[in-house]
Amino acid sequence: MSELEEVLGRLQVQNQQLQTVMIQKQTLSIQSKEIERALEEINKAADEIYKSVGPILVKSSKEDVKKELEDDKEEMELKLRTLENQEKRLKEKIKESQEKFQELLPKGQGG
Numbered sequence: 274m275s276e277l278e279e280v281l282g283r284l285q286v287q288n289q290q291l292q293t294v295m296i297q298k299q300t301l302s303i304q305s306k307e308i309e310r311a312l313e314e315i316n317k318a319a320d321e322i323y324k325s326v327g328p329i330l331v332k333s334s335k336e337d338v339k340k341e342l343e344d345d346k347e348e349m350e351l352k353l354r355t356l357e358n359q360e361k362r363l364k365e366k367i368k369e370s371q372e373k374f375q376e377l378l379p380k381g382q383g384g
Contacts, residue, residue: 277377284370291363298356301349308346315339 315322315335323330324338 277374280370280374280377284367284374287363287367287370291360291367294356294360294363298353298360301353301356305346305349305353308342308349312339312342312346315342 315338318335320335322333322335322338324333324341325331
């Protein structure tokens, strides 16, 4: 396998990894927004609320559910920061691979 083919293969893998990271990031962002909305509703609610546990609703205290949601939100924010760092590193690697690919292209085929 030529070096050009290796670089092209690496670029394809890196692009797939970037796409996966971006999808995970989008999913976490949506979940984080849902938690924010739930926290807003909890603040409006009376002391007695219900939370979903599988297919049933369970009576819970406002404080317990609020604490649980805040913990979940904090965890998601940490995961989001990790994914953002992965995305940044992948974009840098992709740029390097693209530059290497351009260098390896035969003269006349490069952009």
